[in-house]
Amino acid sequence: MSRGFYTLTSGMLTQQRKIDISSNNVANINTAGYKKEQAVTSNFGNLLINKYKQNGIYEESTELGNVSVIRTIEENNTIHSQGSLEETGNITDFAIMGSGFFAVDSNDDILYTRNGSFNLDNEGYLILSSAGRVQGEYGDIYIGTDKFEALEDGSIRVDGEIIDKIAVYDFLDYNNLQKQGEGMYISEEEPEILEYQRIANKTIERSNVNVTEELSGIMSSQRALETASQALKIYDMVQDMAANQIGKIN
Known part of the structure; x- marks a missing residue:
């Protein structure tokens, strides 16, 4: 019984x-x-x-x-699995086409996410609200203006000059990612920075x-x-x- x-x-x-x-x-x-x-x-x-x-x-x-x-x-x-891509018309929105994650510096902790709904803070840095500053090849991405152009490889161009490139990281085993908030992850595994990523601008990836x-x-x-x-x-x-x-x- x-x-x-x-x-x-x-x-x-x-x-x-x-x-x-x-x-x-x-x-x-x-x-x-x-x-x-x-x-x-x-x-x-x-x-x-x-x-x-x-x-x-x-x-x-x-x-x-x-x-x-x-x-x-x-x-x-x-x-x-990748969610559908939606055009928003917002210059600070980005979506990764294929595998990989954006990196965000959150109080000296690096968080990884597919959420590319970014903004510019008061100092002109590209940020993910409530998380931290988006990482590029040279660290925090400073743009300074909303009058910029984003190329498909993640490069940011201001006044005809490339100032930085949005970094995209990938992992050998996604099972090692630990959830840190909705859509945010941390990992003890050292990620690989992708060299030939494709990033759509004025677009976000919807949830799957x-x-x-x-x-x-x-x-x-x-x-x-x-x-x-x-x-x-x-x-x-x-x-x-x-x-x-x-x-x-x-």
Whole structure:
């Protein structure tokens, strides 16, 4: 009977976590460069065995097999596929065509993002609002005026002279990126600066969230959550009867 409680409760927690992840995806549908997240579930027994081995315990054991029906969220998987490009007409908007990330200096921490919805601060530097200054080949990109021209390779030209070039970085393994806010990442891995990047000006990359898929997933998880909740009530009633009524039978 206890196994039923554990199974249903874990199922409810898993479905609620799926709802939370999908809801966050929908909430960021208009966040430029946002990459959707996907819940990765695992059999709890397998997950427990993996953790057991990773903790440095190498004693031999006999495999009992997959007997657990409990599912749990093992991790959130970020889907890094490119979103659609949208022309905005804003001179400080940029979108990377292909792989790679913009780099932003945020209080001496370098953040990586696909969000190219930039602005100029009061000092004339190219910035990502609430994050920091956009990085070029020479560090912080100073433009000083909104009368500039941006070339496809990321070069910034003012009065006919190239003053800097927007840097685009890429990583061998995106799984090493750690989320740092919506659409922002940090990494301990040293990135590679791309030499032949393509950047569209007056354009931003939309999020890669498919609203229809996310809403469908939310409704499916909500139904599963309600079903598990009703079944849990039935289990509770049966257990109550077993404890209070069966014992009275002569």
